[in-house]
Amino acid sequence: xxxxxxxxxxxxxxxxxxxxxxxxxxxxxxxxxxxxxxxxxxxxxxxxxxxxxxxxxxxxxxxxxxxxxxxxxxxxxxxxxxxxxxxxxxxxxxxxxxxxxxxxxxxxxxxxxxxxxxxxxxxxxxxxxxxxxxxxxxxxxxxxxxxxxxxxxxxxxxxxxxxxxxxxxxxxxxxxxxxxxxxxxxxxxxxxxxxxxxxxxxxxxxxxxxxxxxxxxxxxxxxxxxxxxxxxxxxxxxxxxxxxxxxxxxxxxxxxxxxxxxxxxxxxxxxxxxxxxxxxxxxxxxxxxxxxxxxxxxxxxxxxxxxxxxxxxxxxxxxxxxxxxxxxxxxxxxxxxxxxxxxxxxxxxxxxxxxxxxxxxxxxxxxxxxxxxxxxxxxxxxxxxxxxxxxxxxxxxxxxxxxxxxxxxxxxxxxxxxxxxxxxxxxxxxxxxxxxxxxxxxxxxxxxxxxxxxxxxxxxxxxxxxxxxxxxxxxxxxxxxxxxxxxxxxxxxxxxxxxxxxxxxxxxxxxxxxxxxxxxxxxxxxxxxxxxxxxxxxxxxxxxxxxxxxxxxxxxxxxxxxxxxxxxxxxxxxxxxxxxxxxxxxxxxxxxxxxxxxxxxxxxxxxxxxxxxxxxxxxxxxxxxxxxxxxxxxxxxxxxxxxxxxxxxxxxxxxxxxxxxxxxxxxxxxxxxxxxxxxxxxxxxxxxxxxxxxxxxxxxxxxxxx
Numbered sequence: 001x002x003x004x005x006x007x008x009x010x011x012x013x014x015x016x017x018x019x020x021x022x023x024x025x026x027x028x029x030x031x032x033x034x035x036x037x038x039x040x041x042x043x044x045x046x047x048x049x050x051x052x053x054x055x056x057x058x059x060x061x062x063x064x065x066x067x068x069x070x071x072x073x074x075x076x077x078x079x080x081x082x083x084x085x086x087x088x089x090x091x092x093x094x095x096x097x098x099x100x101x102x103x104x105x106x107x108x109x110x111x112x113x114x115x116x117x118x119x120x121x122x123x124x125x126x127x128x129x130x131x132x133x134x135x136x137x138x139x140x141x142x143x144x145x146x147x148x149x150x151x152x153x154x155x156x157x158x159x160x161x162x163x164x165x166x167x168x169x170x171x172x173x174x175x176x177x178x179x180x181x182x183x184x185x186x187x188x189x190x191x192x193x194x195x196x197x198x199x200x201x202x203x204x205x206x207x208x209x210x211x212x213x214x215x216x217x218x219x220x221x222x223x224x225x226x227x228x229x230x231x232x233x234x235x236x237x238x239x240x241x242x243x244x245x246x247x248x249x250x251x252x253x254x255x256x257x258x259x260x261x262x263x264x265x266x267x268x269x270x271x272x273x274x275x276x277x278x279x280x281x282x283x284x285x286x287x288x289x290x291x292x293x294x295x296x297x298x299x300x301x302x303x304x305x306x307x308x309x310x311x312x313x314x315x316x317x318x319x320x321x322x323x324x325x326x327x328x329x330x331x332x333x334x335x336x337x338x339x340x341x342x343x344x345x346x347x348x349x350x351x352x353x354x355x356x357x358x359x360x361x362x363x364x365x366x367x368x369x370x371x372x373x374x375x376x377x378x379x380x381x382x383x384x385x386x387x388x389x390x391x392x393x394x395x396x397x398x399x400x401x402x403x404x405x406x407x408x409x410x411x412x413x414x415x416x417x418x419x420x421x422x423x424x425x426x427x428x429x430x431x432x433x434x435x436x437x438x439x440x441x442x443x444x445x446x447x448x449x450x451x452x453x454x455x456x457x458x459x460x461x462x463x464x465x466x467x468x469x470x471x472x473x474x475x476x477x478x479x480x481x482x483x484x485x486x487x488x489x490x491x492x493x494x495x496x497x498x499x500x501x502x503x504x505x506x507x508x509x510x511x512x513x514x515x516x517x518x519x520x521x522x523x524x525x526x527x528x529x530x531x532x533x534x535x536x537x538x539x540x541x542x543x544x545x546x547x548x549x550x551x552x553x554x555x556x557x558x559x560x561x562x563x564x565x566x567x568x569x570x571x572x573x574x575x576x577x578x579x580x581x582x583x584x585x586x587x588x589x590x591x592x593x594x595x596x597x598x599x600x601x602x603x604x605x606x607x608x609x610x611x612x613x614x615x616x617x618x619x620x621x622x623x624x625x626x627x628x629x630x631x632x633x634x635x636x637x638x639x640x641x642x643x644x645x646x647x648x649x650x651x652x653x654x655x656x657x658x659x660x661x662x663x664x665x666x667x668x669x670x671x672x673x674x675x676x677x678x679x680x681x682x683x684x685x686x687x688x689x690x691x692x693x694x695x696x697x698x699x700x701x702x703x704x705x706x
Contacts, residue, residue, distance in 0.1 A: 002260065003169045004145075004190045009178035010137060094286045095250050096218040100126075104213040106197070108206055112153030116199045118211055123147055123195040123584040123600050125246040125256035126216040129186045130175070133204045137179030141201045145171040145194035147257065147599040155198045159595045160258040171257065191216055193246060193256030193600055195583065217245045218283055221648075224276035226611045228643035230567065232575045233611070239578065240605030241277050243585040247602050248274070251287055251306070255587065255598035261304045262287070265345035265420070266603045269547055271352055273608045275359040276647060284356050285365055291349060292372045298335050299379030301346035301372070341379070342416045343450035344544045349376040350457035354464060360650070361626020366464045377461050377477065380454040384411040388445060396491050401483075409480075409487040411450035418446040419505045422542030423572040423589045448492050448499065448506060449544070455484040456513050463622065488515045497523025504531045505545035511556065512548035525556045537564050539572055547606035554614050554635055562614075563638030566607070574607055616645025616656045617680075632656045632669055633680035651675045660700060667696040 015021050106118035132141065150156040161170040171192045175185050197211065226237050247253050251262040252274075267274075274280045287305075294305045353369035356362075385408045391397065396407040415438075462477035493499055493516050500506035507528035510516050516524045532539075541549050553562035569575045572589030580592040587601035588594075613619050617634030620627050627649040634643070634656055642659035652672025659666055671677045673691040680686050683698055 004172040006174045008176040096283045099219040102215040105208045118197040120213040124215040126214045127187045129212045131210040132183045135177035139177040141175040143173040144198040145192035220278040223648040225646045229641045243602035264348035268348040268351040270606045271355045273606045281360045299375035300341045301349045302340045303345040343453040347453045347457045349373045350460040354460040386413045388412045409484045411454045412445045412447035415442040416446040418449045419542035489517045497527045505541045508545040511552045550610040559637045669694045
């Protein structure tokens with residue numbers, strides 16, 4: 001799917017897609033290798049014989065027995081050592097259908113190198129339907145799909161197809177013409193991420209309908225919309241929606257170009273926004289059951305599922321071990337490789353079902369995923385009890401509270417990505433290669449990040465347990481979460497509220513996850529504000545904490561700062577890439593400046609949760625999930641003079657809007673039947689209302705209202 005097609009039209013049998021075609025001379029299918037129901041690749045020796053079978057510890061689809069040590073299928077009556085044997089079973093997909101959706105016509109131009117390039121105006125995942133005119137038999141048409149016109153003005157894929165991966169024939173089509181007045185072709189097996197198309201070998205006049213780009217994504221109902229008086233913010237919403245479409249293709253991948261890995265961290269960051277834009281319940285319900293199938297016996301949850309990341313590749317890990325023996329910290333056989341148990345990524349096991357239940361109100365998602373979430377939290381707690389020699393001289397390793405060692409509630413082991421893509425340059429010291437830097441991450445862990453997520457996931461499991469009537473579990477994990485909070489506050493938050501100077505993320509995380517005591521909370525808030533001011537009123541958070549930055553600022557009473565950061569156009573900011581022509585969300589804050597990394601990564605689009613939930617003010621509530629009851633609490637601010645949020649819930653459409661007119665601000669609310677909402681207005685007034693339309697007018701100075 002990534003490399004593309006080589007298609008020789010001269011060899012295509014006439015009428016092979018038509019009923020009645022004679023296919024007697026076609027060969028039969030023989031399964032010689034491939035993937036098991038769990039989604040893992042087989043490993044093969046040089047002669048093509050299978051070396052080992054299924055990688056999953058338990059196959060919930062086929063019901064086979066798995067040897068957790070060497071991870072081979074041990075099916076009854078099957079000799080697992082028979083060379084070339086592959087145990088495979090085809091099952092019907094339970095996923096949301098993938099369909100052709102939007103179409104785009106192109107503008108044609110020559111880049112700085114004089115090459116013919118088509119611009120479809122929108123970065124999408126999909127393919128191009130091609131019509132060629134007056135071709136010659138054997139003529140080769142070469143197409144390359146890409147996202148970028150580089151700083152030199154040339155079509156390029158170098159920002160995504162770097163030497164570290166260097167996929168041959170990356171996102172390419174080679175079409176060999178049969179010759180004729182008109183030929184038409186569309187890829188059968190490939191999907192690409194692109195806005196631009198490089199065309200080589202074709203000099204014919206291109207008419208608008210000759211090259212049409214087709215967006216392809218999982219066909220989910222669109223449910224949410226946000227608009228306001230700020231055109232760049234409206235474009236931010238549009239770009240976020242397009243990044244979701246481009247990456248939600250059967251599973252939610254990080255980008256539709258270079259990796260196409262279904263990263264768990266990206267999903268737990270974005271799930272709330274995803275649920276606003278589209279009805280993602282069936283999409284996530286299926287995907288989370290895949291996660292349950294692939295969970296390790298230890299309770300560890302991988303960073304991607306299906307497990308396609310390079311850390312799952314034994315050959316890659318073998319090379320890493322040659323480079324640096326520190327990679328041997330990967331863990332025992334049958335428990336995966338290094339880097340697979342990252343906090344903030346594996347925590348998707350607890351956060352995704354929690355959020356899906358909150359947004360849709362179906363407890364079945366909790367029934368399906370509870371054990372996966374609980375085992376993940378138990379795994380983190382187990383890792384926390386492992387001692388890290390680097391920290392053993394610190395007080396937490398010598399202090400007991402109620403008979404328990406404080407260090408046992410600090411997750412300071414394992415390798416974690418932490419605040420990924422934080423826009424703070426962390427140079428690798430001279431003489432230290434990347435492998436050594438990676439090994440250092442393994443050695444040091446990221447206790448402030450991992451412990452915070454261990455706390456939040458424990459609390460998620462406690463809340464899930466209560467809903468499911470597992471009160472004993474609920475009390476247990478609530479107690480664990482509270483214990484972690486106490487330890488975090490004692491050891492990671494200074495008496496002046498300092499946590500990690502120079503990093504807004506540390507303060508955002510502590511406030512969002514309620515990790516600080518009542519005494520220290522005001523000090524942590526002050527530190528966050530100071531960090532923002534010292535950074536020129538720009539953010540410096542990465543993947544994990546960015547979604548919480550603006551909500552936290554509103555909650556601590558600094559709505560002015562939240563809007564100032566939201567409307568910032570200098571890098572790093574959400575609006576800066578839009579100023580440079582972005583039509584999707586980039587992977588890194590400086591991606592469009594430096595022509596580097598994926599230009600279609602949905603993660604930072606999670607800011608739309610703030611637009612719906614705070615600017616528009618629509619919040620679901622845990623006690624009556626799925627918007628049976630909800631809160632409407634709009635927070636006007638910044639340069640905005642009007643805003644409107646709409647959400648098509650399962651009960652009907654919810655609308656919250658406001659606009660400034662002269663000296664007044666007017667609020668309008670629509671509540672669907674069989675629901676009720678608590679309406680909170682900026683003057684501090686609150687009222688519960690059932691279905692209907694409501695209008696409130698108050699003075700802009702919020703000194704009173706009607």
